[in-house]
Amino acid sequence: MFEFPLQVRYMEVDAQGVVFNAWYLTYFDEAFTAFLAARGYALEKLIAAGSDVQLAHAELDWKTGLRWQDDVLVAVSPARLGRTSFTMDFEARNGAGLACSGRIVYVVVATDGSGKQEIPPLLAGALGTPAPLRAG
Amino acid sequence: MFEFPLQVRYMEVDAQGVVFNAWYLTYFDEAFTAFLAARGYALEKLIAAGSDVQLAHAELDWKTGLRWQDDVLVAVSPARLGRTSFTMDFEARNGAGLACSGRIVYVVVATDGSGKQEIPPLLAGALGTPAPLRAG
Amino acid sequence: MFEFPLQVRYMEVDAQGVVFNAWYLTYFDEAFTAFLAARGYALEKLIAAGSDVQLAHAELDWKTGLRWQDDVLVAVSPARLGRTSFTMDFEARNGAGLACSGRIVYVVVATDGSGKQEIPPLLAGALGTPAPLRAG
Amino acid sequence: MFEFPLQVRYMEVDAQGVVFNAWYLTYFDEAFTAFLAARGYALEKLIAAGSDVQLAHAELDWKTGLRWQDDVLVAVSPARLGRTSFTMDFEARNGAGLACSGRIVYVVVATDGSGKQEIPPLLAGALGTPAPLRAG
Numbered sequence: 001m002f003e004f005p006l007q008v009r010y011m012e013v014d015a016q017g018v019v020f021n022a023w024y025l026t027y028f029d030e031a032f033t034a035f036l037a038a039r040g041y042a043l044e045k046l047i048a049a050g051s052d053v054q055l056a057h058a059e060l061d062w063k064t065g066l067r068w069q070d071d072v073l074v075a076v077s078p079a080r081l082g083r084t085s086f087t088m089d090f091e092a093r094n095g096a097g098l099a100c101s102g103r104i105v106y107v108v109v110a111t112d113g114s115g116k117q118e119i120p121p122l123l124a125g126a127l128g129t130p131a132p133l134r135a136g
Numbered sequence: 137m138f139e140f141p142l143q144v145r146y147m148e149v150d151a152q153g154v155v156f157n158a159w160y161l162t163y164f165d166e167a168f169t170a171f172l173a174a175r176g177y178a179l180e181k182l183i184a185a186g187s188d189v190q191l192a193h194a195e196l197d198w199k200t201g202l203r204w205q206d207d208v209l210v211a212v213s214p215a216r217l218g219r220t221s222f223t224m225d226f227e228a229r230n231g232a233g234l235a236c237s238g239r240i241v242y243v244v245v246a247t248d249g250s251g252k253q254e255i256p257p258l259l260a261g262a263l264g265t266p267a268p269l270r271a272g
Numbered sequence: 273m274f275e276f277p278l279q280v281r282y283m284e285v286d287a288q289g290v291v292f293n294a295w296y297l298t299y300f301d302e303a304f305t306a307f308l309a310a311r312g313y314a315l316e317k318l319i320a321a322g323s324d325v326q327l328a329h330a331e332l333d334w335k336t337g338l339r340w341q342d343d344v345l346v347a348v349s350p351a352r353l354g355r356t357s358f359t360m361d362f363e364a365r366n367g368a369g370l371a372c373s374g375r376i377v378y379v380v381v382a383t384d385g386s387g388k389q390e391i392p393p394l395l396a397g398a399l400g401t402p403a404p405l406r407a408g
Numbered sequence: 409m410f411e412f413p414l415q416v417r418y419m420e421v422d423a424q425g426v427v428f429n430a431w432y433l434t435y436f437d438e439a440f441t442a443f444l445a446a447r448g449y450a451l452e453k454l455i456a457a458g459s460d461v462q463l464a465h466a467e468l469d470w471k472t473g474l475r476w477q478d479d480v481l482v483a484v485s486p487a488r489l490g491r492t493s494f495t496m497d498f499e500a501r502n503g504a505g506l507a508c509s510g511r512i513v514y515v516v517v518a519t520d521g522s523g524k525q526e527i528p529p530l531l532a533g534a535l536g537t538p539a540p541l542r543a544g
Contacts, residue, residue, distance in 0.1 A: 009434065009437075009438055010286060010287070010292070010437055010441060011286060011292045011294060011434050013286060013287045014283060014285060014286070014287070015282070015285045015286070015287065015340060016190075017287050020162075021161050021165070021191045022158040022159065022161035022165070022283060023158065024158075025157050025158035026156075026158045026417065026419050029157070029417075029418055029419065030417055030418070033477075054198070054201075055157045055196075055198055056197070056198055057195070057196065057197050058157065058194075058195070058196045059193070059196075060191075060193065060194045060195075061192070062190070062191055062192055062193070065190075068287060069441070069452075145298065145301075145302055146302070146422060146423070146428070147301065147422060147428045149422060149423045150418060150421060150422070150423070151418070151421045151422070153423050156419045158419060162281065162283050165281075165283065166281055166282070169282060180341070204423060205305070205316075288460070288462075292434075292437075293466065294431065294432075294433035294434045295430065297429050297430035298428075301428075301430070324424070326424075326470070326473075327429045327468075327470055328469070328470055329469050329470070330466075332463075332465065332466045332467075333464070334462070334463055334464055334465070337462075
């Protein structure tokens with residue numbers, strides 16, 4: 001299980017005293033980037049090889065709020081590999097437990113603007129065997 | 137149909153030249169605030185009356201990307217009213233069509249920290265009759 | 273005097289209940305973009321002509337804080353035109369008066385990476401006669 | 409010399425391929441928070457004791473741009489201690505050298521809204537002896 005560490009920034013906390021909802025997508029974005037790098041196929045390599053990923057779908061479920069300076073671990077795991085898209089699961093936890101879980105569907109596209117591509121073998125290898133964190 | 141206008145900021149655009157995914161949640165947040173104000177029950181009134189809303193669930197589907205200085209309209213419509221939660225649908229469009237649709241489930245909570253509340257009648261009245269923008 | 277209108281977003285407000293400091297640079301950035309467009313030489317035209325601008329220096333002075341949903345006007349005025357750089361002054365005001373004044377020095381650079389450029393005549397014309405908002 | 413490490417996030421990079429200017433204020437904010445914590449008087453302690461800090465003035469000078477995934481060190485040092493305000497210097501560097509230096513003047517205020525306060529001795533002790541990073 002890959003986990004990406006981060007600390008909640010002051011500017012991410014809103015007037016309710018908890019992290020504003022949009023920042024979870026940023027957290028998951030950074031966690032996915034770090035996951036791929038840890039698997040040996042960083043997004044830069046993918047891009048240099050002519051491919052990139054775009055978000056097609058995202059789901060987020062909040063259980064509680066993260067607070068300023070919370071130390072957070074974002075778990076990352078592949079949930080499904082398709083032909084031109086794949087799905088990643090995410091869980092953001094602080095010391096008190098699960099704050100937010102997410103599921104994101106990424107589409108592989110060509111960097112030359114020609115549209116969807118099949119998942120390159122090196123990317124598929126880095127993503128690895130699906131092990132969903134969420135049901136459904 | 138309520139529509140909230142906005143223009144894409146330079147800082148919201150990423151190295152791919154399109155709006156970074158997390159900003160759509162910010163767009164929908166602003167659009168929901170404006171929707172309630174237009175319906176005559178601004179969030180400030182809700183908060184002054186001892187209630188507030190929190191996000192429990194969000195789904196986003198991207199069709200294409202918004203670009204710098206795009207004039208965007210975010211359509212807002214209630215999709216479901218429950219006992220302590222309600223669901224809003226969103227569609228962000230530029231001149232070329234739909235860029236991203238969203239569905240967000242909000243929970244009504246007490247501002248004193250005592251937890252979930254039933255939807256106050258004034259809020260239910262402002263939300264109005266559900267008219268989903270999305271299937272499912 | 274050119275003024276750019278904006279409304280404070282919920283996500284820009286921090287746990288102190290006021291706009292987090294970094295957003296003022298975003299406000300000024302948007303205001304400058306709108307200023308140039310209003311003067312008939314939008315940044316897209318500058319970029320299409322092979323030039324762009326980068327920030328070299330910024331100064332900000334805060335008098336008070338902006339709050340959620342404040343209607344803000346950002347005044348924009350050129351303060352100095354040099355050979356390869358120019359200076360813009362900004363003032364962000366809500367109904368209660370001046371919240372933050374800023375001064376930003378921009379450098380003109382070539383989009384092909386070849387470095388600084390003289391201010392193109394079309395840009396100089398759009399900037400117009402310096403009329404500083406700040407002393408110094 | 410205290411240094412705060414961070415890595416540039418994808419969402420912080422704009423269409424020019426470099427970190428958008430406003431994020432430097434966020435970087436300096438986080439670096440200052442970490443500096444105080446490392447000196448044994450975290451901002452939470454200051455706030456719990458009835459005081460807080462606000463920005464009164466900021467200056468930033470950019471030398472070059474930071475890029476996606478750059479490992480950045482933000483140097484933090486006190487530059488001046490006054491009666492109710494103090495000044496901090498910042499330098500953000502990647503492997504290639506200095507990207508941006510900053511100077512921020514903070515005012516100490518009461519959390520009860522009663523206005524400016526003298527710098528509390530515990531805060532002054534944590535700030536330590538001024539050692540400016542910038543001239544002027």
